[in-house]
Amino acid sequence: MKIHKEKKIKKAKAKSCLFACVSQNVFTRIMTLKSAKAIWYYLKEEYAGDERIRSMQVLNLMREFEIQRMKETETIKQYSDKLLGIANKVRLLGTQFLDSRIVEKILVTIPERYEASIAALENTKDLSKITLAEVLHALQALEQRRLMREEGSMEGVYLAKWKNKNSGKNKKKELFQENSQYNNTQIFPPCPYCKKTNHPQQRCWWRPDVKCDNCEKLGHLKHVCKSHEQQEEANIVEDQQKEEEEELLSMSCFMTKKPSKGWIIDSGWLY
Structure with missing residues (x-):
């Protein structure tokens, strides 16, 4: 009796282990089988197949x-x-x-x-x-050796880029310092073009060999171009005229609007 009970417990444990090992979709197909041996043969045929498969x-x-x-x-x-x-x-x-x-x-x-x-x-x-x-x-x-060499070469490339970047910054700084020297209150010989002494001859705005970007004429730069100033003044005047026209239009619309003197007759339909 005891041996029979132990065998029964072992069969139940084997069956529960097989149920626990499979997915839910497979469990629904083997849940009706009564013994662990039947479940095992079903899974073997399903997934292992025969020799040909x-x-x-x-x-x-x-x-x-x-x-x-x-x-x-x-x-x-x-x-x-x-x-x-x-x-x-x-x-x-x-x-x-x-x-x-x-x-x-x-x-x-x-x-x-x-x-x-x-x-x-x-x-x-x-x-x-x-x-x-x-x-x-x-x-x-x-x-690994190749990766180490590539990392070293990449570091060299980054270092070279960093040096080039710093050299470019230094060049820009030098140019800025050179330009700032001309902006100081330094006295130069009189310019042959504008007769002023606050800038050298090669930086004059009225040189005959320079071309204006605004009017595309020789003899001056855009900063001192008269047509540029005239165009700006014309734009200002045009903006003022547009504002005045808008004000006149709004006033005319307000003046032409007539008050309504009609009566509203209540027919009492809603009540």
């Missing part, structure tokens, strides 16, 4: 393994993890998959930037007996 799955995985190529943006770890994931799926289906095949795949499909490591491995070790861990360690070491 497993062989088809293995072929698909092998095809996926063969078409894999390492991308330029991938690292050795990412690429090896992808290959190992496919190999483990094949092994779970009951097919033997050796690490030597993964080693050959990695050595053949990695980019040209790893040729130095491959040549070193060929000269120092027997590739038919080399392990997957040794290949991955050698390639990852080369990858």
Whole structure:
């Protein structure tokens, strides 16, 4: 009696473990099965399949393994993890998959930037007996050294840009200082164009070789252009005229508006 009770408890525990391991969608399909053995065989047929289905799955995985190529943006770890994931799926289906095949795949499909490591491995070790861990360690070491060099070169580029930026700022500062010297109350020889002594001859606004940006005439700059001043005055006058016209229009509208003297007759319909 005691043994029967223990067996019954074990069957209930096995059934509850199977129920806990599956998702909710699968649980709705196996909840009507009475024994743990029936649940196990149902899951085996559903997901493992027969020999023909497993062989088809293995072929698909092998095809996926063969078409894999390492991308330029991938690292050795990412690429090896992808290959190992496919190999483990094949092994779970009951097919033997050796690490030597993964080693050959990695050595053949990695980019040209790893040729130095491959040549070193060929000269120092027997590739038919080399392990997957040794290949991955050698390639990852080369990858780390390359990343360190790239970081150093990037730091050099940033330093050069920073120096160029500072040199440009210094040049601007020097030009500003040179220009500010002319703005001081320094006395120069009389200018032959305007007869003033507060600026040198080459910085005069009335030089005959300069061209005005406003009127496009020679002999003066935009700062002292008379047409520019006249245009500004004309714009001011035009704005004033527009304001006066708007005021007159509003006043005329107000004066022409007649008061309404009509009566509103209540018909009493609402009441």
